[in-house]
Amino acid sequence: MTESAPPKNSAPWSRSSRRPSDDTSRHIHSPVSDQTGFSIRTSGEQRPSGFLLRQSADAEVYWLVCRRPAFRRVAFLRALHSCANHSYANRDLGR
Numbered sequence: 001m002t003e004s005a006p007p008k009n010s011a012p013w014s015r016s017s018r019r020p021s022d023d024t025s026r027h028i029h030s031p032v033s034d035q036t037g038f039s040i041r042t043s044g045e046q047r048p049s050g051f052l053l054r055q056s057a058d059a060e061v062y063w064l065v066c067r068r069p070a071f072r073r074v075a076f077l078r079a080l081h082s083c084a085n086h087s088y089a090n091r092d093l094g095r
Contacts, residue, residue: 036056036059037060038059038060038079038080038083039056039060039062040061040064040076040079041064042064042067042068043064043065043066043067043068044065044067046063060083060086062082064079
């Protein structure tokens with residue numbers, strides 16, 4: 001039995017009506033997630049990763065030189081400590 005080919009203008013993942021974003025949205029807090037207040041970026045690159053980009057637009061960003069496999073609990077606690085000691089008094093958070 002042969003399978004029918006997807007329509008010409010459809011993406012490879014569109015065998016059903018689901019998109020890759022449908023799979024990730026059910027794992028976040030809600031489909032329209034609250035704003036993220038703190039973001040940790042590993043690998044030493046000082047650029048956004050693209051993941052939750054809109055939700056983390058006004059987030060405090062902590063840049064780490066270590067890559068993800070080397071990211072341990074100690075580095076996570078240092079990042080939290082740094083965020084906790086940051087003064088939010090002068091931030092307008094995009095308003």
